[in-house]
């Protein structure tokens with residue numbers, strides 16, 4: 001766009017690539033940086049790098065963490081016999097906010113989606129199958145989209161010879177909606193009244 005200094009336009013272009021930031025907001029953020037003290041900009045740039053350099057995946061549950069294993073995995077007060085399976089780390093945060101779940105998690109890192117070329121091997125499914133042998137209950141907290149159903153079906157099939165009890169969230173979660181956008185009370189109720197799946 002003419003009239004905008006190239007460095008400002010470049011920053012706005014980069015910001016617009018982030019989720020939830022449209023072109024207009026990106027330009028507004030870029031402009032607002034002009035009025036901030038240089039120290040703030042340095043802190044911001046460093047915060048970006050710190051996230052990139054320090055946040056990694058927990059080797060046990062695949063949740064984001066700065067320690068290995070993550071705080072949830074190494075918390076002795078969490079029930080190790082129950083694992084809640086979620087699509088991504090945002091879902092862990094949403095469930096933790098309800099404070100009703102006291103087990104541990106497993107973050108798949110996405111859902112099986114043949115259309116997008118995502119198969120079981122692209123997700124953290126193999127480590128989950130190994131963990132499932134040591135636990136009592138596995139709770140699917142995955143939305144019932146086509147990809148969600150496909151992913152749960154695949155995992156259930158792979159666990160057909162495993163004695164683990166499998167349950168899923170009670171009704172109330174809108175089909176296809178991300179857990180992070182479901183209100184706390186609905187999510188808490190769905191977790192507390194989860195339904196056990198009888199052998200297929």
Ligand SMILES: [Zn+2]
Pocket residue numbers: 058059060061062063069070071072073074
């Ligand atoms: Zn962990």
